[in-house]
Amino acid sequence: MKINVLLEKMLSRAILSLFLIYTLFPMLWLVMASLKTNVELLGDPFRFPAPPQFGNYVNAFKSAHLALLFSNSVLISFSATALNALVASMAAYVLSRYKFRFGPVIFSTLITGILVPVSALMVPYFTLIRMLGLYDTKLALILTYTAVSLPLSVFIIKGFMDSIPGELEEAALLDGCDFYQKFFRVIVPISRTGIVTAATFQFLSSWNEFLYAMLLTSSEQVRTLQMGIRFFASQFTTDFTSMFAAIVISIIPSVAMYSLFQNQIISGLTQGSVKG
Amino acid sequence: MKKRTLLLTLPAILLVFSILLSACGENANSGEASEIEIKFPSIWVAKDSKAATFAQIVRDFNEQNQGKIKVVVEEIPDYGAYKDKIRTNITTGTTPDIFSFDNPADGEFYYKSGNLADLTPYLDEQWKSTFLDHAFDNAAYDGKVYSIPFEFGVTPVLYNTKLFKQAGITGFPKTYTELFAAYDKLKAAGIAPATQMTGGDGWVSMLWYSQLVSAIGGPDVYKHGLDDPAFVQAAEVLKKLFDYTTGDAVGLDNAGGHFLNQQTAVLLNGPWFIGRIKKEGIDQLYDSVEVAPAPVYEGGKGQPGQYIGFTQASLAVGKQKDKKKEEAIVKFLKYLTSPDNVKKISLDSGSLFVIKYDVAKDDKVERLQTEMKKGMxxxxxxxxxxxASVSPAVGAEFPQALSGLVLGKYTPEQFVEQLKQADSK
Structure with a gap:
C-alpha cells in the first residue's frame, strides 16, 4: 500500500515537473537570449551568454522609444479593460437576469463573435474608425479593443451571474433598491470574481494586441509597446536580441496582472461554469 | 440616483473625450494651411539598411520645400504588417499618398483596384532615361503606368572561400554534378554545405528552386505554366540539396544565421545581405565571401551565368483629388529616384537599384556589390x-509543399501537384 502511494506521488511529481519545465523553458530561454549578442544567438541558441549583454535592454529602451510606447500601452489597456468590464457586466446582467423576447438570440449572436478571427474584421473596423474621425488616436484603440473582446467578457460574466440566486435581488428590492442600485450594490460585488476574470483576459489581449495597433495608428505618439517590439524586425534584418529584450519588458505587466488576480481568475472560471 | 446620473453622463463624457482627441489629432497633422502634407508609410526605417540615408533624403526634401511640401514618414518596419495595412487601405479606399510593394503579383492587385494615380503623364523622357532598360515592364496596366520601379534585387551564390579551402575545393562549381561533388567534400570535412529552409516563406530554398527551374527549363519556362516538366525535375534536385544542409532546415525561418556563423558554406541571397555579412559575420567573414552565379544543369535549357533578378521595390501613388498634391508627390518621387540620391542609398546600404548612376574613382563601393553588379x-x-513568376496562392503554398517534399510526404510529382491545386483555388 505504502509503495503504491509512493509510486503515485513520484509519478504525479514527475508529470508535474515535466509540465513545469515545458512551461518555464521558453520563458527562461527568452530571458537568456535577450542577454546575448546576435552572433552568439544565431551560432548556438542554447548556450549561456558570455558575458551577459545588458546593453540590449538599454538599446531596446532607447532606439524603440519604449518608455513612450509603454505608457501608451498602459493607458490604452487599462481604459479598454475598464470600459469593457463596465459594458460587458451591464449586458451580461440584462441577458442573465431578465427574460425578454429575443434575449437568447441576442446572446447567441453576441457569442458568435468569439469565433470570428480578428483579422477578418480589419476592413470594417478601419472604415468605422475613419468615419468616426478617430484614426490615429488612442481612443480608436480603446474602443476597438473594448468591442472586440465584448463577446468573451459577456460570456464569462453572464455564466457567473447565472449562478446568483434570485432571492438576493428580491431582498434588495424589498430594501428599497432601484434598478441601478440593485446592479451596482448587489450584483456587481457578488460577480466581482467573474468580472475580474473577464477583465484580466481583456487586459492581456489588449496589452499583446498588434494588428489593430498597427492598422489604426500612424504616428508614434499613439502607438503601443507591441509596435515597439516590431521595430527590431525589418524586411531583411532582425535584431533578435534587442527584440527579445523588448519582449521581456513587455511581458512584465501581463505576468504581474495575472499573478495579482490568479486566485480570482481560477475561481471565476470554475464557479462561473456551475449553476448553484 | 447618483449612479444613474453617472451612467447617463458616461457616454457624453466619452463622446467629448473622443472629439477632443480627434481634434488634437487633426491639429497635430494639419500644420500650416498652405503646406501640402504627403503621407508615406515606409519599411525603410528602424533597422533597415537603407533607413539612415532614406531619412536624410526625406529631411533634405522637407527643408528644400519648407512651408510648401512636407513628407511625413509612417514607420512600419514589419513587412508582413506593412502589406496587411496597405491592402486594408486600398480595400477601404484610403490608399496612402505613397507606398512601396515588392511582388509584381501584389502590384497587379493594386493596379486593378482603381485607387492608384496614373503616373503616365509625369513620366517624361528625361525621367525615364534615368532608369535601366525594361525597368517599367511590370509597372503598367491597361496601357497606364501605375508605379515607379525602384530597388532591384539579384540573388547569386554567396560562398565562403575559407570553408571551401578547408574541404580542398577551389572556386565555385560550374555544374550541378560538380556542385554535389563539392558538397560531398564539405560534408566529409564536417561542414554543412549550404543553407536551406522551409520556415516562413522558404526564401532561400525558393531561390534554389528558381535557379533550378530556369536552369532546367530555360528562360521561358514560366510561359508554359506549372505543366512544364522542369518543375518536377527541379523538385527532384531540390530534395537532394536538402541532404546537404543543416539538421534544422525543415522549419528554419532565419535565412542567414548559419552562413553568418560559418556553419554553412553556401547561401543564396541578395545585395541587402552584404551589410549583415559585414556587421554580424564572425571571424572577418566578409573577407572570405565571394560571389558566383548558380551552376548550370547539364542537359538543361538554361545558360551558364544566368541570374535571378527582380524589382525588389516599386513606388506607387494613391489617387488624389487635388492636382497640386499629386504634383507635389511626383516632385518627391523624382527627388527620391534621382541618380544622386539613389547613389547615396546604394553606396550606403549595398542595395541595387533600377536607376543608373555614375561611380567616381574615390567612391567607396562594396566589393561584393561590385561583383554582383558585374555578374548581373x-x-x-x-x-x-x-x-514573383507564379500566382500569390502558389507562392504561399510553396513552403508547405516543400516541407512535405523534404519529409517524404510528397514525391516531386505530388509536390508540383500541390502547387497546381493552390493555383486552381
Missing amino acids: EAAPYIIPHFR
Whole structure:
C-alpha cells in the first residue's frame, strides 16, 4: 500500500515537473537570449551568454522609444479593460437576469463573435474608425479593443451571474433598491470574481494586441509597446536580441496582472461554469 | 440616483473625450494651411539598411520645400504588417499618398483596384532615361503606368572561400554534378554545405528552386505554366540539396544565421545581405565571401551565368483629388529616384537599384556589390524568382509543399501537384 502511494506521488511529481519545465523553458530561454549578442544567438541558441549583454535592454529602451510606447500601452489597456468590464457586466446582467423576447438570440449572436478571427474584421473596423474621425488616436484603440473582446467578457460574466440566486435581488428590492442600485450594490460585488476574470483576459489581449495597433495608428505618439517590439524586425534584418529584450519588458505587466488576480481568475472560471 | 446620473453622463463624457482627441489629432497633422502634407508609410526605417540615408533624403526634401511640401514618414518596419495595412487601405479606399510593394503579383492587385494615380503623364523622357532598360515592364496596366520601379534585387551564390579551402575545393562549381561533388567534400570535412529552409516563406530554398527551374527549363519556362516538366525535375534536385544542409532546415525561418556563423558554406541571397555579412559575420567573414552565379544543369535549357533578378521595390501613388498634391508627390518621387540620391542609398546600404548612376574613382563601393553588379551585367539573361513568376496562392503554398517534399510526404510529382491545386483555388 505504502509503495503504491509512493509510486503515485513520484509519478504525479514527475508529470508535474515535466509540465513545469515545458512551461518555464521558453520563458527562461527568452530571458537568456535577450542577454546575448546576435552572433552568439544565431551560432548556438542554447548556450549561456558570455558575458551577459545588458546593453540590449538599454538599446531596446532607447532606439524603440519604449518608455513612450509603454505608457501608451498602459493607458490604452487599462481604459479598454475598464470600459469593457463596465459594458460587458451591464449586458451580461440584462441577458442573465431578465427574460425578454429575443434575449437568447441576442446572446447567441453576441457569442458568435468569439469565433470570428480578428483579422477578418480589419476592413470594417478601419472604415468605422475613419468615419468616426478617430484614426490615429488612442481612443480608436480603446474602443476597438473594448468591442472586440465584448463577446468573451459577456460570456464569462453572464455564466457567473447565472449562478446568483434570485432571492438576493428580491431582498434588495424589498430594501428599497432601484434598478441601478440593485446592479451596482448587489450584483456587481457578488460577480466581482467573474468580472475580474473577464477583465484580466481583456487586459492581456489588449496589452499583446498588434494588428489593430498597427492598422489604426500612424504616428508614434499613439502607438503601443507591441509596435515597439516590431521595430527590431525589418524586411531583411532582425535584431533578435534587442527584440527579445523588448519582449521581456513587455511581458512584465501581463505576468504581474495575472499573478495579482490568479486566485480570482481560477475561481471565476470554475464557479462561473456551475449553476448553484 | 447618483449612479444613474453617472451612467447617463458616461457616454457624453466619452463622446467629448473622443472629439477632443480627434481634434488634437487633426491639429497635430494639419500644420500650416498652405503646406501640402504627403503621407508615406515606409519599411525603410528602424533597422533597415537603407533607413539612415532614406531619412536624410526625406529631411533634405522637407527643408528644400519648407512651408510648401512636407513628407511625413509612417514607420512600419514589419513587412508582413506593412502589406496587411496597405491592402486594408486600398480595400477601404484610403490608399496612402505613397507606398512601396515588392511582388509584381501584389502590384497587379493594386493596379486593378482603381485607387492608384496614373503616373503616365509625369513620366517624361528625361525621367525615364534615368532608369535601366525594361525597368517599367511590370509597372503598367491597361496601357497606364501605375508605379515607379525602384530597388532591384539579384540573388547569386554567396560562398565562403575559407570553408571551401578547408574541404580542398577551389572556386565555385560550374555544374550541378560538380556542385554535389563539392558538397560531398564539405560534408566529409564536417561542414554543412549550404543553407536551406522551409520556415516562413522558404526564401532561400525558393531561390534554389528558381535557379533550378530556369536552369532546367530555360528562360521561358514560366510561359508554359506549372505543366512544364522542369518543375518536377527541379523538385527532384531540390530534395537532394536538402541532404546537404543543416539538421534544422525543415522549419528554419532565419535565412542567414548559419552562413553568418560559418556553419554553412553556401547561401543564396541578395545585395541587402552584404551589410549583415559585414556587421554580424564572425571571424572577418566578409573577407572570405565571394560571389558566383548558380551552376548550370547539364542537359538543361538554361545558360551558364544566368541570374535571378527582380524589382525588389516599386513606388506607387494613391489617387488624389487635388492636382497640386499629386504634383507635389511626383516632385518627391523624382527627388527620391534621382541618380544622386539613389547613389547615396546604394553606396550606403549595398542595395541595387533600377536607376543608373555614375561611380567616381574615390567612391567607396562594396566589393561584393561590385561583383554582383558585374555578374548581373555579364548574365545572358535575368529571370525573376519563382514566387514573383507564379500566382500569390502558389507562392504561399510553396513552403508547405516543400516541407512535405523534404519529409517524404510528397514525391516531386505530388509536390508540383500541390502547387497546381493552390493555383486552381
